[in-house]
Amino acid sequence: MAEQRPQVVIIGGGFAGLYAAKALKGAPVRITLVDRRNHHLFQPLLYQVATAALAAPDIAAPIRKILRRQRNVTVQLAEAREIDTAGKRVLLDSGELAYDFLIVAAGATHSYFGHDEWAEHAPGLKTISDALDIRRRVLLAFEKAEHERDPAKRDELLTFAVVGGGPTGVELAGALGEIARRTLARDFRNVNPGSARVILLDASERVLPAYEPGLSDRARLQLEDLGVEIHTGVRVTGIDAQGVHTGDSILRAGTVLWAAGVQASPLGRSLGAEQDRAGRVIVEPDLSIPGHPEVFVVGDQAAVKHGEGWVPGVAPAAIQMGRHAAANIKRALKGQSSEPFAYHDKGMLATIGRSRAVAQLGRMKFSGWIAWMLWLVVHIFFLIGFRNRLAVMLDWLWAYLTFQRSARIIMEERH
């Protein structure tokens, strides 16, 4: 009887939740996947929506479309508010869901390290709405500069600060450099977009601190080639309408983007398990939480030991965790005990701009054109949906041939 099959609830349709659902295809369970958005988002390319290279639908696909052939899944558009582990139910903004097994994959959002007042001046990049906000701010800065007569104000409008030198910060800064120097080169009459300043700030001593020092150097050189100024070892003490404060000095910037901190979804709190400083739930080796072998936490929301450190918050790790949690549920259904998760590090890739990237694959390191090609191929390959792959390839080919960006549309906010 289908009605008596165990109920699996998955919270979140990101990489971890989606791949968990897929891994349960054909399993004798009923699955409900809950997400507050109707789409799975290919986050590694979100910065390209923010920098007007791609349209939002290119990197998003409806979760229910992805899973429509998997008959044991029901998709529900709702926001999970709280988890009642004792009562085995998830409280939603509309109603509740009872579960036998739960996979929590609610992800992470940006964190301003306790300075939420910085958010309005320095948007972060986690959702499509964030990306369109950043796109709007960047394009409007050039528009305003074109008709600003005060030279000091014009310079301020043409100064872009990116806080955070990890992969997202590097990608955003590189793309801003290209926009100013290539894409917009001939579009304005009164200002020269090429005179725009793009400044990348980081508290640590080098960009891409998770990479080997040699690759950080390569990344720095490639960014500088695009005109990006790199300020490392800088501690941001404030962000407001004027720009970025660093101790006693201030960097006046009309546009500030935040790519520095990440905070796990607050949903983890209701689980009662220990959390790390970033709000990630510290899970057991099998990805379940202490005392609740039926509850798994996966993806960016989970803190999982890996050697000396922790499994990084990247898409391949989320996919592996989602699949592993699903495998452990299947084992439990057969009366078998769960297995510990082992992260397979396939390497790291960060792109900087046209023909510019760095890659670290085990002991192999690449930079420049070959790393960039590697990045392109991997990202096209993992994009969900054949049409999206075609569309993104078309946009990239077009951008490569013309230096143009096809989505330079300011979408206004509704009043």
Place this chain on the structure above:
Amino acid sequence: MAEQRPQVVIIGGGFAGLYAAKALKGAPVRITLVDRRNHHLFQPLLYQVATAALAAPDIAAPIRKILRRQRNVTVQLAEAREIDTAGKRVLLDSGELAYDFLIVAAGATHSYFGHDEWAEHAPGLKTISDALDIRRRVLLAFEKAEHERDPAKRDELLTFAVVGGGPTGVELAGALGEIARRTLARDFRNVNPGSARVILLDASERVLPAYEPGLSDRARLQLEDLGVEIHTGVRVTGIDAQGVHTGDSILRAGTVLWAAGVQASPLGRSLGAEQDRAGRVIVEPDLSIPGHPEVFVVGDQAAVKHGEGWVPGVAPAAIQMGRHAAANIKRALKGQSSEPFAYHDKGMLATIGRSRAVAQLGRMKFSGWIAWMLWLVVHIFFLIGFRNRLAVMLDWLWAYLTFQRSARIIMEERH
């Protein structure tokens, strides 16, 4: 001396304004094109963004990119607030612009015939933001129905009313019929999207009243084929959260879309010229306004006699008017008198759905597949930008082969 060349100000970067600017290429003038948005919008395909078939950037291109090689044009992102014809200047939200010649092409928006309170319950379709709002409402209605247990409420959520049987109403209703019956057919578990009701309402006796009666009949049959119910001769007396009121009865509908009335931009008022009931400025035969041969009004904002009636508010008419105003400015620069405008009616095309359309080209009438192919070819041809043409062709081919719509993304509003 370039600085002494006459100043032409163009208000609006729609079809009329953009083609006026292009027609002044190489003319001994300085041109400033003002628009409150950064993009030209290919409005004939806007309903496809609303119905999730296309992404917004597919049908929009930055005005400054389109005109970047035309060195006598400056593009300014600003909103025109008032025109001072005596002082020959345009007052903007930021600053003002003096002119020697003025082309007013600020377009039209939807009109609720004095019932602005209907707007929140029945969005119209004029901007990208409108289109994304409609897309959100339509997709959310199915999402909510999937988890609604009250059958009456579920039926209400699955009822879509389109008010207005002109080309936009017909296109929206046809697309909604296809979405329910084909695109979403297998995506839901609890509801059958195919049971959705799509109702097209119009006060006149037939749909597409501007077309010959035979083509209206063909359009009606093609719509009914897609499951659309057509209620003609119906007078809408109210729209609220419950649905559409028509006299004493009420049509309960969770989603109501407005495609009925159009009102010219209020900017026309400050010109001091006579206006018709829809706020369009009644222009002289040469498209200038009485007493001001240096001020032209073109596009949807102009009321221009054509035979017994008026030039219709369609893209080809706007293009022709924009070019004509530009030609009259060039004549004035040479000391020649202006020439009257003559509208060349190239015909009308309205699409209903896959392989369904009607076309009226002079005495020739087409419907079905051949009209649809005609519609496709004309719309691809007039789309601005080679990349956009490629992208739209890819999306259409994809939709044709799979019945899918590639932009089924609910973009949330920012809080």
